[in-house]
Amino acid sequence: MSPEIIQPPEWAWYYIAVYFFVAGTSAGAYFIGAMEELFGSGREREVSRAACYIAFPLLILVPIPLIADLGRPERFWHLFIYNQGGYPYLNLVSPMSVGSWVLLIFSVCSLLSFLDNLVADRVISFPLFSRYYNRIPRRLYAVLGSLAGFFIAGYTGVLLNVTASPFWAATSPFMGALFIVSGASTGAAAISLYLIWRRRNSGGEVERLEAFDRVVMVSELVLIALLLVLAGRTALPLMTPPFVAMFWLGTVALGIAAPLWFKYRSRRHPFGDAPVLAHYLCILAGGLLLRISLLQAGQL
Amino acid sequence: MAKGMFVDTTICTGCKACQVACKQWNGLSAEPAHFGKRPGVPYPVADNFTGDSYDNTGTLSATDWRHVRFIEQIDESRREKRWLFSSDSCKHCSDAGCLNACPTKAIVRTDLGNVVVQQETCIGCKFCIPSCPYGVISFSEETGTAHKCTLCNDRIHNGLGTACAKACPTGSIRFGELADLKKRADARLAQLKGKGEKARIYGYEEADGLKVFYLFADRPKVYGQPEDPVVPQRRLVLCSLVTILTALGVGAAALVNFRERLNGRDEEESHES
Numbered sequence: 001m002s003p004e005i006i007q008p009p010e011w012a013w014y015y016i017a018v019y020f021f022v023a024g025t026s027a028g029a030y031f032i033g034a035m036e037e038l039f040g041s042g043r044e045r046e047v048s049r050a051a052c053y054i055a056f057p058l059l060i061l062v063p064i065p066l067i068a069d070l071g072r073p074e075r076f077w078h079l080f081i082y083n084q085g086g087y088p089y090l091n092l093v094s095p096m097s098v099g100s101w102v103l104l105i106f107s108v109c110s111l112l113s114f115l116d117n118l119v120a121d122r123v124i125s126f127p128l129f130s131r132y133y134n135r136i137p138r139r140l141y142a143v144l145g146s147l148a149g150f151f152i153a154g155y156t157g158v159l160l161n162v163t164a165s166p167f168w169a170a171t172s173p174f175m176g177a178l179f180i181v182s183g184a185s186t187g188a189a190a191i192s193l194y195l196i197w198r199r200r201n202s203g204g205e206v207e208r209l210e211a212f213d214r215v216v217m218v219s220e221l222v223l224i225a226l227l228l229v230l231a232g233r234t235a236l237p238l239m240t241p242p243f244v245a246m247f248w249l250g251t252v253a254l255g256i257a258a259p260l261w262f263k264y265r266s267r268r269h270p271f272g273d274a275p276v277l278a279h280y281l282c283i284l285a286g287g288l289l290l291r292i293s294l295l296q297a298g299q300l
Numbered sequence: 301m302a303k304g305m306f307v308d309t310t311i312c313t314g315c316k317a318c319q320v321a322c323k324q325w326n327g328l329s330a331e332p333a334h335f336g337k338r339p340g341v342p343y344p345v346a347d348n349f350t351g352d353s354y355d356n357t358g359t360l361s362a363t364d365w366r367h368v369r370f371i372e373q374i375d376e377s378r379r380e381k382r383w384l385f386s387s388d389s390c391k392h393c394s395d396a397g398c399l400n401a402c403p404t405k406a407i408v409r410t411d412l413g414n415v416v417v418q419q420e421t422c423i424g425c426k427f428c429i430p431s432c433p434y435g436v437i438s439f440s441e442e443t444g445t446a447h448k449c450t451l452c453n454d455r456i457h458n459g460l461g462t463a464c465a466k467a468c469p470t471g472s473i474r475f476g477e478l479a480d481l482k483k484r485a486d487a488r489l490a491q492l493k494g495k496g497e498k499a500r501i502y503g504y505e506e507a508d509g510l511k512v513f514y515l516f517a518d519r520p521k522v523y524g525q526p527e528d529p530v531v532p533q534r535r536l537v538l539c540s541l542v543t544i545l546t547a548l549g550v551g552a553a554a555l556v557n558f559r560e561r562l563n564g565r566d567e568e569e570s571h572e573s
Contacts, residue, residue, distance in 0.1 A: 005359070005435035005524055009426035035554035071424015071444030078404040078423050089405050093533045096427050097403035150547040158539045162532045163430035164397060172535045176543030184550050212557040216550065298430075 006164050008299035013292045015065035020156045020291040021186070022065075023103070024179055025284070026058035027149035028187020030110055032209070034146035038139065044205040049117050050194040051187070055149075056114035058190075059107055080104075095159035102151045109145025113138070153183030160298060167234040168298040171227045175294065178223040181216055185256075186287035188213040189280040196277060210263060217260045217283075224252065237297045247293035255286010302413035303456055304511035305465060305473055306481040307387055308488055309523070310499065312472040314354060314368055314385035321467035322366040322389075325452060329363050353383075362440035365389060365449040366464055369524055386523045387464070387473060390415070390436045390449035391503065392511035393531070398448075400533040401431035406446075413478070413511050414451035422446055433507070433529040451511070478511065485515060492517075507531050 033051020040048070067076045075083070079100040082089040091097035116138055118124045157175030160168040168175065188209055195201040228235050238247050259279040266276070323330065335344040350358045353370035360367045371384040396415045399407045406421035407428060417428075417437070422445035428437050429446065437448040452462040460466070461475035468474075474481060485501055492499040492515075502520050503513025506529050520527050 005526065006433070007359075007429050007435045007438060009429045010439070011426060031551075032554065035551065036558050039555055039558045069425075071426070071439060071441075071446075072422070075404075075421075075423040078406070078421055079425075082405045083421050084405075084418070091400075091403055091405070093400045093536060094403045094427070095536075096401070096425060100403060150550075154543040154547060158536070158543055159427075161539045162401075162536050163427075164433040164435075164530070164532045165430040168430070169530070169532060169535070173539035173542040176539055177546035180543060180546050180550060208557045212554055215553045215557070219549070 006166060008165065009163075010299060011295065012069055013295055015069035017292040017295040018288070019062060019065045019069075020179065020295070021288045022058050023062050024153045024156070024183030024291070025186040025190050025287065026055045026062070026110070027106065027152040028183035028185070029058075029190050030055035030106075030113070030187070031146035031149040031153075032184065032187050032191060032212070033113070034142040034149070036205070036209075037142045038146075040205070044203060046195060046200045046203070047191055047205050047209055049121070050191045050198070050200075052110070052113040052117045054187075054190050054194055055110040056107075059110055062103070095155050095162060099152070099155045099159065102148050102155070106145060106148035106152050109141045109148060112141045113145060150180060153187075154180040160294070163298075165298045167231055167237070170231045170234040171294075172230075174223055174227050174230065178220065178227060178294075179291075181220045181223055182287050182290055184216045185213060185220055186284050188216065189283040189287075193277070193280045193284075196273070196280075214260065214263050217256055217263075220256055221252075221260075224256075235297070237300050238293065243293055243297060246289045247297075250289035251286045251293060254282050255289060256283075259283045259286070301411065302478045302511065303451070303476065304392065304413065304478045304481055304513070305389075305451070305462060305475050306485050306513060306515070308472050308474070308485070308515045309384065309386040310488075310492065310497075310515060310517050311470045312368075312385040312387055313470055314370055314383075315469060316354075316368050317467040317469060318387050318464035318473055319357075319364070319366045319368055321463040322449070323363075325455070325463035326365065326450075328365065331357060331361075331363060360388065360390075360436050360438065360448075362438040362442075362447040365447070371518075371522055373518075373522075384517060384522070386514065386516070387468075388524070389464070389512060390451070391434060391507070391513070392449075392451055393507035393509075394511065395508040395531045397431040397433055397507070397531050397533065398428035398437045398446075400531070401427045403427065410453060410457070412451075412456055414453060414456065416450045416453050417446050417448060419443065419445055419447075431532055433526055433531065481513075485513065488515060 029051045033048040037048040067073045070076060079097065080088060090101055154176040157179035161172040161175045163169065191209065192201065195206060237243055259282050262279045335346050338345045349356050353372050355370045357364045357367055366387060366389045369386045369388055373382040373384065392414050399409060399415055403425060404421055404423055406418045407415060408418060409415050424439065424444040424446065426439050429439055437446050440447050455462060465473045465475035474484065489499055489501055497517060499515055499517050501513060502516050502525060503510030516523055
């Protein structure tokens with residue numbers, strides 16, 4: 001490869017990296033909620049309820065940065081309809097095309113789960129909805145939505161891997177894997193924060209979420225190491241000052257390693273509420289800085 | 301029926317007639333020169349001139365669909381020297397990264413095999429730009445869409461050759477049927493090899509064959525072309541598989557941790573103490 005000739009897309013980090021983060025967190029929260037819904041006992045529903053209340057409101061934000069970054073924002077609908085033929089268009093080899101459609105499916109599923117929980121919590125009453133309300137459709141769109149959620153969390157990494165940009169190409173095929181794991185971790189942190197806010201952060205369910213998060217964060221560190229080994233010389237930008245601050249300090253140290261240490265530590269010696277809250281915020285910030293670093297390192 | 305171009309860089313004189321013809325036919329604006337004052341220099345200096353041999357555009361861009369590269373090769377003793385020229389453009393790959401990446405069908409291949417960006421369909425998502433292994437396709441802030449060489453789509457569909465080939469005074473750029481061009485290229489290669497020159501054809505194998513291919517007198521890298529270009533979408537299956545496996549792994553981790561009925565709370569608590 002002759003890296004100097006590959007042109008960067010110049011995607012704005014404040015649109016695209018923020019989108020990667022918000023969509024990843026929304027999708028991560030949703031599939032955690034769906035897993036709890038599908039495999040949990042059903043006695044406690046706090047986690048899956050929190051997941052549904054997080055996933056959809058976050059997802060509403062998603063079209064804004066995505067459309068704003070387009071050169072011709074008013075034409076965003078061309079992603080779904082071929083404007084010269086008037087028929088729906090899907091390009092299976094383009095992660096962006098497939099991603100747009102799956103985002104639509106995921107939005108519908110997360111909206112249904114959101115409404116479903118509002119009805120169950122008697123926040124809204126929707127006679128038609130509650131008449132047919134039972135567990136089967138909920139499970140159906142929990143399954144469909146979590147599949148779509150996994151896709152949304154991971155496809156953005158695959159999208160970067162299937163470009164000719166030296167850093168993104170060299171990290172193939174693990175960027176998608178890292179983004180899924182990071183989405184799961186930030187999704188879990190978002191759920192925990194929501195539970196703290198609603199003062200429901202106790203019980204076996206929350207312990208299980210923590211146990212899951214520990215596994216996920218360890219694999220995140222392993223994947224980052226793997227990615228850097230694969231990237232080799234193309235990862236050199238990550239050694240320059242802004243990236244040392246964002247990536248090494250922000251993501252690796254404060255966003256993953258420190259919260260992970262805190263999680264193991266707090267199993268034996270419970271800390272107060274403030275450090276617990278802070279470590280979740282660190283995980284979220286780390287997830288955002290991870291996306292910004294990996295996006296920008298490929299665009300230099 | 302596939303049309304294409306054969307660029308014999310060994311007979312290019314670096315006159316840039318192709319660059320001018322391209323701009324004229326396609327109505328592409330010139331890059332602004334940005335003349336400005338520089339401390340200590342009594343005359344205005346153009347900021348965006350490269351100062352690299354006779355090259356003043358540097359790269360292909362949304363308004364430079366053709367770029368003549370000037371390569372000055374001088375050995376250490378400064379006795380032997382060689383000046384190479386190469387007129388570069390979109391290669392109209394048979395397996396085109398930009399076309400594969402396009403989510404809106406704005407980038408299409410015509411019946412003559414050339415790859416074009418339909419300006420009225422392009423949304424400016426910029427995904428095609430890093431997807432081109434040759435760094436050809438570019439984004440224009442002015443139109444908010446992607447631009448590149450069309451192989452003079454309008455001309456070639458009306459029986460004319462490309463503007464650059466028409467303007468080329470030495471026959472370095474030739475437009476025609478791909479099969480005929482390959483015959484000509486092979487003959488020229490044999491002729492040069494007969495004279496003991498290290499010439500090579502670039503574009504027979506790359507990206508399933510380039511519709512615009514080159515005769516180089518040195519390694520592709522010297523001409524600013526990738527040695528082993530990879531169509532990025534060829535990594536898609538592997539990337540997807542690894543991502544799916546990770547998703548299954550995360551699912552399994554969730555299953556193990558959330559399956560309360562299997563590892564009940566009592567067990568968990570005793571585990572922790």
